[in-house]
Amino acid sequence: MLRSSSRLLYITRRTIPLIRNSSSSSISLFDSAKPFLDSHRTRSLPFSTTGGQISRSEHSMAATSSAPKSIYDFTVKDAKGSDVDLSTYKGKVLLIVNVASQCGLTNSNYTELAQLYQKYKDHGFEILAFPCNQFGNQEPGSNEEIVAFACTRFKAEYPIFDKVDVNGDKAAPIYKFLRSSKGGLFGDGIKWNFAKFLIDKEGNVVDRYAPTTSPLSIEKDLKKLLGVSA
Numbered sequence: 046m047l048r049s050s051s052r053l054l055y056i057t058r059r060t061i062p063l064i065r066n067s068s069s070s071s072i073s074l075f076d077s078a079k080p081f082l083d084s085h086r087t088r089s090l091p092f093s094t095t096g097g098q099i100s101r102s103e104h105s106m107a108a109t110s111s112a113p114k115s116i117y118d119f120t121v122k123d124a125k126g127s128d129v130d131l132s133t134y135k136g137k138v139l140l141i142v143n144v145a146s147q148c149g150l151t152n153s154n155y156t157e158l159a160q161l162y163q164k165y166k167d168h169g170f171e172i173l174a175f176p177c178n179q180f181g182n183q184e185p186g187s188n189e190e191i192v193a194f195a196c197t198r199f200k201a202e203y204p205i206f207d208k209v210d211v212n213g214d215k216a217a218p219i220y221k222f223l224r225s226s227k228g229g230l231f232g233d234g235i236k237w238n239f240a241k242f243l244i245d246k247e248g249n250v251v252d253r254y255a256p257t258t259s260p261l262s263i264e265k266d267l268k269k270l271l272g273v274s275a
Contacts, residue, residue: 115248116141119219121175122207124188129206131219131248137169138270139244140260141223143177143211145184146194148238150256155199157260161267162203168271169246172203175220177211180238184208211235226250245270 113119116139117132142158145151162172176191178184184191188208195201209217212234216224223242224233227250241254243266251270254263268274 113218113222116219116222116244116250117248119222121217121219124192124205124207126207129204134171134173135248136246137171138246138267139171139173140263140267141173141175141219141242141244143209143220143235143238143240144174144191144195144205145177145180145238146186146191147183148181150237150239151183154239154260155195155201158203159200161260161264162201165267165271165273166202168273170267170271174201174203174205175211175217176205176208177235177238178208179210179212179235183238211240223250223253227253243267243270 117135119131120128121131123129140158140161142154144155158172158174162170174195176184176188186194188205191208192205195205209220211217211220211224220235224235227233227242237256239256241256241258241260241263242250243252243254243263245251252263252266
């Protein structure tokens with residue numbers, strides 16, 4: 046009798062509760078495995094550096110908080126390859142333009158950009174030019190050639206940065222931010238050379254202009270941000 050009791054106790058401890066599916070003759074082990082699955086899901090959550098578990102909502106909030114809030118959160122390369130922290134332009138109104146040297150819009154845009162800059166540079170206005178060769182291969186030169194062209198032919202005194210992509214997977218982070226902040230008429234992608242983004246003194250993207258919009262035609266919007274009446 047003692048031996049039988051021992052065998053019964055052993056079988057009871059080893060037996061996994063089985064649940065028969067009412068719609069078929071198969072037997073499910075799901076409920077028995079549920080604690081294991083739940084613990085597995087728990088282990089897949091990220092953990093904080095202090096050892097505490099991070100909830101999904103906290104993880105989402107952390108990702109959101111790290112997202113750039115203004116152009117001051119970006120560092121770009123100048124034409125010589127040196128880093129430029131865009132927070133150095135805090136307090137200024139900016140016009141960010143993707144430029145090209147061999148475009149049909151080159152002469153008019155470079156000419157008017159120089160005029161706009163000369164008129165308002167002493168009022169806290171800056172132009173940031175980013176060469177781009179994605180549209181008709183109309184900016185094929187080196188950074189040195191691009192700067193020499195703009196400065197010699199059009200007297201550009203504003204900074205010209207490293208050549209970048211403005212569309213696609215390899216687009217410069219600053220342009221991904223600009224596009225997401227102000228989409229165009231047919232989506233957020235840049236359509237051609239000389240698209241323009243107007244930035245206020247807090248680093249916010251406040252307006253976007255098509256490549257065919259002449260720089261002088263946005264003077265009214267620029268004066269409003271600068272607080273210039275004349």
